[in-house]
Amino acid sequence: MGKVIYWMNTSIDGYIADPDGGMDFMEPAEDFRLAANDHVRRITAFLFGRRLFEAMEKPWTQDLGQEGAPAIEREFAQLYKETPRYVFSDTLQTVPEGVTIVRRKDAVSAVTRLKQEIDGTLQLGGPELAASLVDLIDEFWVYTFPVIIGEGRPYLxxxxxxxxRPVEHRSFASGTTFRRYVRS
Known part of the structure; x- marks a missing residue:
């Protein structure tokens, strides 16, 4: 049976994006990128809300990870492209190869089915999607960057x-921390 993890990067005050939707306040250092690549190697499928999908898809399939980019970015891009992706959206009509659209009204039944069918880790991303699926989330993963932005889109x-219950905590030289929690 699969397990759903909710993984997002946040500011110290718990925001995943600034009020305009920007995430540039999180400048990932190499230690974070290495850890992120290690985690993505263990992901069986990505489950994205539409906004996060749009923030990830074009950069990692077209812009980043190309020849001349740092090896660590190229590796993440390759891992990303090789992993099946599900986008939960009522507005998207077409998606690239390797991506499946799931309508929001079908989210709970689709994720329940995926947990039964996929033996592996389903990485959930996007706070609104996570809020609608919170009862299906097995673990919460939070990378916290050493910045306070004051307002924006919260983790949940x-x-x-x-x-x-906390089960893992790591601190990186760059100041970023990783925390992993399971339900008590």
């Missing part, structure tokens, strides 16, 4: 209390 929308 307010309104749901979850009791979690």
């Amino acid at each position: 929308p307010v309104g749901k209390k979850l009791l979690l």
Whole structure:
């Protein structure tokens, strides 16, 4: 049976994006990139909300990871492209090869089915999608960058209390931290 992890990068104050949707406040250092590549090697499928999908897809399939880019970026791009991707959207009509559209109304049943069919890790990304699937999330992964932005899009929308147990914590020389939690 598959396991769903919710992995997002955040500011210290818990935002995944600034008020305009930008994520450039997170400047990943090499130590973070190495850890991210290691984690992506263990991902069986990506489950993205539309906004995160749009932020990831073009850069990692077309712009980044090309010849001349740092080896660490090329590796991430290759891993990304080789991993099946599901985008949960009611507005997208077409997607590139390797991507499957799932309508938002079908999200719970689709992820329940994927957990039963896929023996591996399903990496969920996007706070609104995570909020709608919170009862199916097995682990919460948070990379926190040493910056406070004051406002923006939170890791999870307010309104749901979850009791979690920390099972892993790592600090990187760059100041970024990684925390992994499971349900208590």
